[in-house]
Amino acid sequence: MSDSVATESMIRLVEVTKRYPNTPADAVRPLSMEIRRGEFVVFVGPSGCGKTTMLRMINRLIEPTAGQIWIDGRDVTHTDPDELRRHIGYVIQQVGLMPHMSVARNISLVPEMLGWDKRRTAARVDELLDLVGLEPGTFRARYPKQLSGGQQQRVGVARALAADPPLMLMDEPFGAIDPIARDRLQDEFLALQERIRKTIVFVTHDIDEALKLGDRIAIFAEGSRLAQFDTPREILSRPADDFVRSFIGERAAIRLLSVVTVGEVAGRAPATDRPGEALSAQPEEPVSAVLDRMLTQNRQILEVGGKRVLAQDLLFASTGDRQDPA
Amino acid sequence: MDFFSYVSQHWERISFLGMQHLQLVLIAVLCAGVVSLGLVAATERLPRVRAALLSFTGTLLTIPSFALFALLIPVFGLGVLPTILALTVYAVFPIARNTVTGLEGVDPSVIDAARGMGMSATRRLFLVRLPLAWPVILNGFRVATIMVVATAAIGAAVNGPGLGELIFRGLSRIGGANALNEALSGVVAIAVVAAVLDLIFVAIGKLTTSKGLHV
Ligand SMILES: Nc1ncnc2c1ncn2[C@@H]1O[C@H](COP(=O)(O)OP(=O)(O)O)[C@@H](O)[C@H]1O
Ligand SMILES: [Mg+2]
Numbered sequence: 001m002s003d004s005v006a007t008e009s010m011i012r013l014v015e016v017t018k019r020y021p022n023t024p025a026d027a028v029r030p031l032s033m034e035i036r037r038g039e040f041v042v043f044v045g046p047s048g049c050g051k052t053t054m055l056r057m058i059n060r061l062i063e064p065t066a067g068q069i070w071i072d073g074r075d076v077t078h079t080d081p082d083e084l085r086r087h088i089g090y091v092i093q094q095v096g097l098m099p100h101m102s103v104a105r106n107i108s109l110v111p112e113m114l115g116w117d118k119r120r121t122a123a124r125v126d127e128l129l130d131l132v133g134l135e136p137g138t139f140r141a142r143y144p145k146q147l148s149g150g151q152q153q154r155v156g157v158a159r160a161l162a163a164d165p166p167l168m169l170m171d172e173p174f175g176a177i178d179p180i181a182r183d184r185l186q187d188e189f190l191a192l193q194e195r196i197r198k199t200i201v202f203v204t205h206d207i208d209e210a211l212k213l214g215d216r217i218a219i220f221a222e223g224s225r226l227a228q229f230d231t232p233r234e235i236l237s238r239p240a241d242d243f244v245r246s247f248i249g250e251r252a253a254i255r256l257l258s259v260v261t262v263g264e265v266a267g268r269a270p271a272t273d274r275p276g277e278a279l280s281a282q283p284e285e286p287v288s289a290v291l292d293r294m295l296t297q298n299r300q301i302l303e304v305g306g307k308r309v310l311a312q313d314l315l316f317a318s319t320g321d322r323q324d325p326a
Numbered sequence: 327m328d329f330f331s332y333v334s335q336h337w338e339r340i341s342f343l344g345m346q347h348l349q350l351v352l353i354a355v356l357c358a359g360v361v362s363l364g365l366v367a368a369t370e371r372l373p374r375v376r377a378a379l380l381s382f383t384g385t386l387l388t389i390p391s392f393a394l395f396a397l398l399i400p401v402f403g404l405g406v407l408p409t410i411l412a413l414t415v416y417a418v419f420p421i422a423r424n425t426v427t428g429l430e431g432v433d434p435s436v437i438d439a440a441r442g443m444g445m446s447a448t449r450r451l452f453l454v455r456l457p458l459a460w461p462v463i464l465n466g467f468r469v470a471t472i473m474v475v476a477t478a479a480i481g482a483a484v485n486g487p488g489l490g491e492l493i494f495r496g497l498s499r500i501g502g503a504n505a506l507n508e509a510l511s512g513v514v515a516i517a518v519v520a521a522v523l524d525l526i527f528v529a530i531g532k533l534t535t536s537k538g539l540h541v
Contacts, residue, residue, distance in 0.1 A: 059442060061441060082444040084444070085444035090442035090443060092439060092442070094433075094435035096435040096436045096437075096438055096442075097439070098454060099433075099458065099536075099539060100458060101536070109445070109453075110443050143536075143538030144538065145538060
């Protein structure tokens with residue numbers, strides 16, 4: 001194996017297959033895929049298409065029927081599963097905190113197994129609670145039942161991050177949380193990922209969540225067919241087939257506005273010399289957010305990076321490279 | 327003579343038999359605990375064997391205690407051994423049943439999370455499954471104990487130790503002097519032993535169950 005592969009690719013799935021005993025069809029049919037280091041990959045698809053099965057094969061909670069799974073250049077089927085899992089964060093929808101242990105103890109479990117000393121572990125617990133937005137003094141000694149659903153999942157994320165694993169597996173982690181809290185958790189998690197740059201494999205059945213979070217999205221169809229694996233932007237502008245088109249729903253062009261930035265779009269749009277007060281924006285802001293400001297402040301001109309662009313041109317430049325064969 | 331004078335006059339004998347009774351019960355429950363936990367552990371991967379064993383020990387419970395003691399006489403003779411053995415037989419079912427129920431009742435997502443973070447099977451058992459099943463297991467011990475306290479009285483029929491002696495002797499010479507008081511003192515003492523043990527179990531439960539489970 002060459003060095004560049006070892007450093008670039010974090011996970012490599014080679015023809016990974018799972019057939020549960022006494023079932024007529026593969027739960028995961030031969031799947032090959034490469035996930036890069038530091039990449040946030042989302043598996044999305046209807047219920048029963050094998051997302052959970054695939055995710056759980058990566059940390060060997062489920063053994064594949066055939067195929068290979070490489071993590072960091074090592075074939076995971078030749079490693080001790082417990083040792084493997086201690087270095088992979090795992091977050092599930094039901095959270096699964098140990099109800100008889102305090103928040104601090106829950107987070108300490110993996111560091112304990114890895115033989116960290118008490119002081120280092122305690123410092124790490126406080127650091128992680130801060131990181132997930134829970135005040136250590138308030139929450140350290142609480143029990144899971146004394147927390148809201150959202151707070152429990154924050155602890156779930158902190159626990160998964162405890163030993164600073166390079167890889168996180170997350171199975172619908174925000175699926176059981178009410179929509180408003182979920183939105184906040186997603187935003188905070190994105191901000192957190194900006195800082196910690198983990199490789200993340202994230203499962204959801206919610207295409208909006210996938211588009212919001214993923215660097216790349218794997219869309220699975222029924223029968224575990226991988227329909228498309230690409231960036232949100234490519235998926236929205238060039239859906240691979242009818243399944244993907246129907247899965248991303250009616251408003252693909254509108255959704256696209258939240259995944260493209262004004263910086264890149266303004267580069268494509270013609271400059272205007274029309275007079276009038278412009279709204280200025282940062283290049284990395286999504287078009288949707290900037291448009292929202294333009295509408296509420298009644299500005300027809302955007303100024304970004306010294307270039308003045310009309311709202312209308314901004315809109316069409318955002319969605320202009322969309323191809324809709326239908 | 328009224329009952330209270332009877333008790334104070336025979337206090338030494340009653341309390342001696344009471345201590346014997348208590349020892350008998352604790353030994354039987356301890357043996358049953360070892361047997362039950364052993365059975366549950368041995369059948370961890372054999373759900374059918376486990377189910378069969380549970381229904382078998384449940385069936386043993388339906389043998390009338392007098393009959394069971396009598397059945398053991400030809401094999402083990404009279405005295406302490408057959409009594410302890412019979413009581414152990416009775417105590418196995420509630421303990422084993424509750425241990426299984428308690429372990430099965432542990433939230434599967436908690437176990438999944440434990441596996442997912444790399445806890446070995448042994449660690450999961452001692453750090454997660456047993457502590458979470460503990461209140462239910464302990465309750466099995468409590469039910470077994472109270473049941474055995476009452477049943478142990480029958481042990482006197484095979485010359486076993488304990489408070490049953492008071493009841494059997496009293497009843498066998500009913501009409502005689504203080505016969506009723508003697509039998510009654512046995513009954514009351516057994517109730518007191520049961521109540522005390524019950525309170526002890528409540529205290530043990532409070533002390534050994536994580537605060538996180540009852541907040
Ligand atoms: N333990 C199992 N035994 C048998 N079939 C299973 C098992 N777990 C999942 N399946 C089946 O495998 C398929 C994929 O399930 P899953 O991976 O949970 O899908 P998803 O997470 O996408 O909803 C489904 O048809 C499901 O019924
Ligand atoms: Mg699933």
